[in-house]
Amino acid sequence: MKHLLTAAAVATSLCAGWTTAALAEGATHHIAVHVNQNDPKVMNMALNNVQNLTRYYEAQGDTAVVEVVAYGPGLHMLIPGKSPVADRIATMSLENDKLSFSACGNTHRKMSEKAGKEVALLEEASIVPSGVVRLVELQEQGFSYVRP
Template structure:
């Protein structure tokens, strides 16, 4: 089923600028690891999210990012790194939500308040359950 969605996206891209605007999309990005050297994987995920918004348009994209396991540390890093904080803030300003796994916070002894501007409403009981819930609601799953 995901292959059909990918094929449709490729077909749309191949059609060029004369093609009709894409339909509304619902997408969840999954960040579940440390991010690697220089946090390159996190920067890639944030860049992919920005590019997705640019391509589809803010008004036509419901965008969420679920952070679990050591991926929650992206927002810990953003609390200390002005450039990363700016990327996260810019995505939020465009409607993206960053949903943080409460199990992961507890398991790593991290307080929500230590993360970059995470409202209580954006802490979910379990990241994997949230991913499954969003996919059941029609969100496409992307793990950059």
């Protein structure tokens, strides 16, 4: 009986050590943020969400990997001269290398066709084939989904 108690105590100590080590290393959280409205309030709320969750996780010793996906009317968020949040995006991107912005290729192509020329995007933006598909892919990869 004494050996069983000793073995249990050792196992408990080891588990506690692993838990402490795991917490000390910090977790990585993956978040997809959805923007599909050409509304400055929604765009700012999305960026506020990104800043708040990033600050929260950093204060916990964790890391937040965030991808903002814009499509439909929300693509205006990533268009120079039309984006009411372009300066915030530039600043946030410089401050956070775990933050990325994805522009829907379908929406971009349709906007470019309508404009009769290639619509420029903010330098922080990368084109993905489809915004909706990108959100699905991110969720399938374990990203949490946020829609402001």
